[in-house]
Amino acid sequence: MSEPHAAxxxxxxxxxxxxPHVFVRAGGAPDLPPPGLVGGPLAxxxxxxxxxxxxxxxTLASLAFLAWALPDLVRWLLLDAVWSxxxxxxxxxxxxxxxxxxxxxxxxxxxxxxYPREMTWRVDLTLALxxxxxxxxxxxxARRKGLGLALFFGAYPLLALYLLHGLGDYARALLGGIAxxxxxxxxxxxxxxxxxxxxxxxxxxIFVSLLVATVGIVVSLPLGVLLALGRRSKAPVARFLCVxxxxxxxxxxxxxxxxxxxxxxxxxxxxxxxxxRLMRPLIGVALFASVYMAEVVRGGLQAVxxxxxxxxxxxxxxxxxxxxxxxxxxxxxxxIPGVVNSFIALFKxxxxxxxxxxxxxxxxxxxxxxxxAWAGPTISATGYVFAAAFxxxxxxxxxxxxxxxxxxxxxxxxx
Amino acid sequence: xxxQALSASPDVAIEMRDxxxxxxRFHVLKGVDLDVxxxxxxxxxxxxxxxxxxxxxxxxxxxxxxxxxILVNGLELTDDQKRIEAIRRDTGMVxxxxxxxxxxxxxxxxTLSPIWTLRLPQKEAEARAMYFxxxxxxxxxxxxxxxxxxxxxxxxxxxxxxxxxxxKVMLFDEPTSALDPEMVKEVLDTxxxxxxxxxxxxxxxxxxxxxxxxxxRVAFIDRGEILExxxxxxxxxxxxxxxxKLFLSQILR
Numbered sequence: 201m202s203e204p205h206a207a208x209x210x211x212x213x214x215x216x217x218x219x220p221h222v223f224v225r226a227g228g229a230p231d232l233p234p235p236g237l238v239g240g241p242l243a244x245x246x247x248x249x250x251x252x253x254x255x256x257x258x259t260l261a262s263l264a265f266l267a268w269a270l271p272d273l274v275r276w277l278l279l280d281a282v283w284s285x286x287x288x289x290x291x292x293x294x295x296x297x298x299x300x301x302x303x304x305x306x307x308x309x310x311x312x313x314x315y316p317r318e319m320t321w322r323v324d325l326t327l328a329l330x331x332x333x334x335x336x337x338x339x340x341x342a343r344r345k346g347l348g349l350a351l352f353f354g355a356y357p358l359l360a361l362y363l364l365h366g367l368g369d370y371a372r373a374l375l376g377g378i379a380x381x382x383x384x385x386x387x388x389x390x391x392x393x394x395x396x397x398x399x400x401x402x403x404x405x406i407f408v409s410l411l412v413a414t415v416g417i418v419v420s421l422p423l424g425v426l427l428a429l430g431r432r433s434k435a436p437v438a439r440f441l442c443v444x445x446x447x448x449x450x451x452x453x454x455x456x457x458x459x460x461x462x463x464x465x466x467x468x469x470x471x472x473x474x475x476x477r478l479m480r481p482l483i484g485v486a487l488f489a490s491v492y493m494a495e496v497v498r499g500g501l502q503a504v505x506x507x508x509x510x511x512x513x514x515x516x517x518x519x520x521x522x523x524x525x526x527x528x529x530x531x532x533x534x535x536i537p538g539v540v541n542s543f544i545a546l547f548k549x550x551x552x553x554x555x556x557x558x559x560x561x562x563x564x565x566x567x568x569x570x571x572x573a574w575a576g577p578t579i580s581a582t583g584y585v586f587a588a589a590f591x592x593x594x595x596x597x598x599x600x601x602x603x604x605x606x607x608x609x610x611x612x613x614x615x
Numbered sequence: 616x617x618x619q620a621l622s623a624s625p626d627v628a629i630e631m632r633d634x635x636x637x638x639x640r641f642h643v644l645k646g647v648d649l650d651v652x653x654x655x656x657x658x659x660x661x662x663x664x665x666x667x668x669x670x671x672x673x674x675x676x677x678x679x680x681x682x683x684x685i686l687v688n689g690l691e692l693t694d695d696q697k698r699i700e701a702i703r704r705d706t707g708m709v710x711x712x713x714x715x716x717x718x719x720x721x722x723x724x725x726t727l728s729p730i731w732t733l734r735l736p737q738k739e740a741e742a743r744a745m746y747f748x749x750x751x752x753x754x755x756x757x758x759x760x761x762x763x764x765x766x767x768x769x770x771x772x773x774x775x776x777x778x779x780x781x782x783k784v785m786l787f788d789e790p791t792s793a794l795d796p797e798m799v800k801e802v803l804d805t806x807x808x809x810x811x812x813x814x815x816x817x818x819x820x821x822x823x824x825x826x827x828x829x830x831x832r833v834a835f836i837d838r839g840e841i842l843e844x845x846x847x848x849x850x851x852x853x854x855x856x857x858x859x860k861l862f863l864s865q866i867l868r
Contacts, residue, residue, distance in 0.1 A: 510677055511714030515728035515780060516704035519696075525727060529718050609718075 277585070288574035298582045302574050309568060310586075313404015313559045322395065323407045326363045330356065330414065338601065340608055353418065364403070364411075366395035400478040404559030406590070408478075412485055412550040412560065417543055419486035424493025425532075428501055429523065431494065442494070449491040454552055457484045462556040481553040489546045496538040500531030533609050540602035544595045562587050628653045628688060628784050628815045629674060635682035636669060643669050644680065645839040651784075656816045658826040658847075661836035662862060667819045670836065671786045674817065675706045688783055704732055707777030711789040713769045715761035721748070721772050722757040725779045733780065740779070747775040751805050767798030771805055778809075785809065787818040823867060827851065835859045 250256040280297030282290045284304065291299035303310075312320050333356055336348040367375070375391035378384075403411075430442035449457060461484030466474040475483065504527050512522040532539070554563040565583040568574075629651040636644040643666045651657055659667045672678040673685060676692055676699045685692045687702045716724050725744035729735045735743070748754045751771035753764075761769055770790055777785060787806065791799045803825050810816055810829040820826070826833050826847055833850040835843045835858075842856045851867075854860045 507710060507712050507714040508716065511710065511716065513677060514675055514703060514706075514708040514710075514714075515776070516700050516732045517728055518700060518732070521731050525731065526716055530716075533718065 288576045288579065291574070291578055292576040296576075296578060298585065299574070299576065299578050300582065302579055302582055303586050305574070306568050306571075309405065310561060310564050311406045313408060313564055314402040315398060315404065315407075316402065319396075319398060322363045322366075322398075326360045327407060327410065330360065340605070353422075357418075362395065364398070365400070366397045367391075368397040400476050403478065405564045406561045408553075408558060409550050409561040412482060412553055412558070413547045415482050416485045416489040416546045416550070420489035420493040420542070420546065421539070423486070423490040425497050425528065427490060427494035428497035431498055432501060446491045446494050449487055450495070454485070454488050454549055455555055457488050458552060458556050460484070461487075477556075478558060481556050481558055485546070485550065485553065488549075489542065492542050492545075493539065496535050496542055497531065499538065500533075500535035501527065503534050504530050536602050536606050536609070540598055544598055547594055547598070548591055561590065625689070626653050627651070627686075628655070629817070630686040631670075631673075631683070632685075633683035634670075634673060634680045634685060636666075636673065636678060636680045643839050644673070646683070647836075647839075647841055649834065649841060649844075651815060651817060653783075653815055654813045655831045656810045656814075656829050657818070657832050657834060658830040659817060659819045659834045659836060660821060660823075660826070660862070660866075665837045666839040667836050668788050671708075671788055671817050671819055674784075674786055675703050675708055677708075700732070704728075704780055705783045706786060707780060707782035707784070708786040708788065709770070709773050709777055709790045711793050713761070713766075713773045713793075715769055715773055715776070717760065717762050720758050720760055721753075721764070724761065724772060725776045728776075729779050744775070744779050747778045748772070750778070750808075751775045765798060766794045767801045770794065770798075770802045774802075774805055774809070784815045784817070787816065787820065789819050789821070791820065791822055821866060823851070835862065837862070 248255075249259045276297040278297075280295060282296055282299050282301050285291065285299075285301040288299070288302065290296065291302060308317070308320070312323055315323060333348060333352045336342055337345060337352060342348070372391050372394060375387060375394070379388035379391055427442050427446060430438045431446065433439050433442075452460075458481050461480040462477075465480050465483070469475070508526055508530065509522065512526040517525070551560060551562040554560050554566075565587045569580045569583050627650055629649070631647055631649040634644050634647040635642070647666075647670060649657075649670075659670065661667045669678055673680045673692075674687060680692075688705055690698060690702055692699065692702060715721075716727070719727065722741065722744055725748065726735075726737065726740040729740040729743060730737060733740075745754055745757065748757055751774055753768055753771055753775075756764055756768060756772070761772060764772065774790075790806065791802050794802060799822070803822060806816075806818070806825065807829055818825070818830075830847045832844055833847050834841055835850070835854075835856070837858050843850065843854065843859045845855075850859075851863065854863055
């Protein structure tokens with residue numbers, strides 16, 4: 201070994217000039233508050249509105265836009281608006297704003313279409329019952345939801361059908377016949393005193409829009425879940441049928457589905473069994489919404505980890521129980537935003553049923569603006585603003601509700 | 616059911632005869648024979664990818680074997696779904712990643728299957744769940760959600776959940792591999808106390824200390840075949856097969 205190497209070795213073996221490598225902390229480190237906790241609106245504005253040059257420019261541009269648009273909007277909607285008037289005279293005056301008096305005068309028509317006025321209590325009762333059931337089911341922590349579900353999906357549709365539609369001559373005759381055969385007095389009374397028929401061509405307005413949307417929502421969630429499960433099933437025939445249905449209906453515009461439901465359904469069934477003219481688009485809308493729902497739910501099913509399936513199977517749960525108790529609750533929680541997105545889209549798509557002659561809310565608004573008694577420059581705009589506000593309130597409500605449910609469901613289940 | 620009466624003896628919990636399994640073209644299990652007596656504790660070890668997890672997952676049909684026969688408590692595994700569910704009810708399984716249900720509380724995790732498959736009344740299922748949660752020493756966590764617990768606690772809940780089905784056999788698939796080191800012991804302690812009470816167990820694990828302490832036999836599996844099965848002292852002191860020696864030299868430093 202040469203001299204320099206030996207020197208290096210001895211240098212390494214010598215006590216090095218390192219800091220002491222034993223350290224024991226005495227006492228604990230204190231908890232300090234985080235920096236930058238200075239509050240107040242000024243600090244907030246500085247951080248969020250004028251944080252950078254671009255941010256400041258955007259803030260100023262937005263403020264300028266609001267200053268330009270808001271005053272005219274407020275003037276038209278509120279200050280110059282005509283709140284009450286017997287006819288369109290006041291609204292035709294130059295400088296008049298929105299003609300809310302027209303909405304007030306037409307509200308009944310917007311709500312019920314041509315449904316006989318003396319029977320609109322039947323619509324009101326149906327809507328009130330539906331709303332009460334919906335609140336029961338949607339209220340977080342409400343009791344006995346199983347019973348609520350059974351009522352909503354079982355009894356309510358039949359009751360609603362009876363309330364809205366009443367009994368026609370055929371049904372009445374049939375009931376009367378049964379009553380005569382069995383000699384049942386109650387059945388005879390029912391047949392005699394049943395609610396009179398209101399044919400669907402008189403139905404219209406808000407209640408038809410809500411009906412189409414509710415049927416779509418109520419059918420599409422369970423049917424969509426079934427289609428999604430079918431699409432992921434191991435049985436080839438079931439899978440093939442589900443994939444075909446999903447891809448065909450999804451690959452076609454809703455308007456085409458509605459036209460097909462309107463013109464093709466009657467071709468396949470005998471004339472006396474031909475579905476009602478309102479029933480056809482209802483089937484079309486429900487089917488269309490279901491296939492979209494199926495794809496949303498499929499995304500959720502795929503997001504549930506394989507370990508959840510295995511954990512459930514290892515416990516001896518049957519497939520049905522595994523899906524019902526373990527997989528679907530998690531999958532549906534994951535896809536709440538997508539489900540509500542579909543519901544919102546569906547709610548607005550109900551306006552398309554007007555194309556096959558259904559007198560929905562938007563169509564009611566659209567026809568009434570031509571009423572000569574009210575004709576005027578602001579009538580159309582007022583009607584459409586009212587319609588937009590109606591759709592917005594419902595869609596925004598659904599959106600808020602889903603956000604609240606997401607937060608509720610996330611609570612306690614994460615770290 | 617005559618097909619059930621194939622088991623040689625009521626003392627045999629699990630019987631595997633010439634079990635083969637392929638993943639696509641890959642031959643994972645190449646004719647495995649293994650008998651587990653009632654009350655016996657068997658530790659299965661082997662290098663990663665050797666097929667040890669696949670082996671025990673075949674016992675409760677999480678994987679399907681393609682040739683050979685598997686009998687669990689005298690019932691032969693077939694494609695009959697009802698029989699598969701019956702075998703699974705009697706066969707508890709603990710997974711590497713716990714597989715607890717995150718949308719249910721700890722208690723609900725434990726009562727779910729007793730209520731829905733054993734049809735126990737809710738009160739009884741809850742009493743049973745609390746008994747086993749006490750056994751794994753976390754009764755105070757019963758009303759929390761799984762993700763609020765530590766890994767070790769979650770795995771103990773998973774053990775309690777499996778025990779709530781009153782299984783005849785417990786399968787452990789690397790139960791400590793996903794745990795932080797300081798939590799391994801609490802889970803192993805639970806498994807040791809279970810073993811000492813006479814539970815029939817097959818454990819896939821790398822915890823050789825556990826194998827020494829509780830195993831009746833240790834099986835070494837490599838490339839889809841069982842190369843060596845022996846009592847733990849003999850297995851660790853006098854391994855016979857070259858690959859066993861190599862494996863032990865790699866994990867016991």
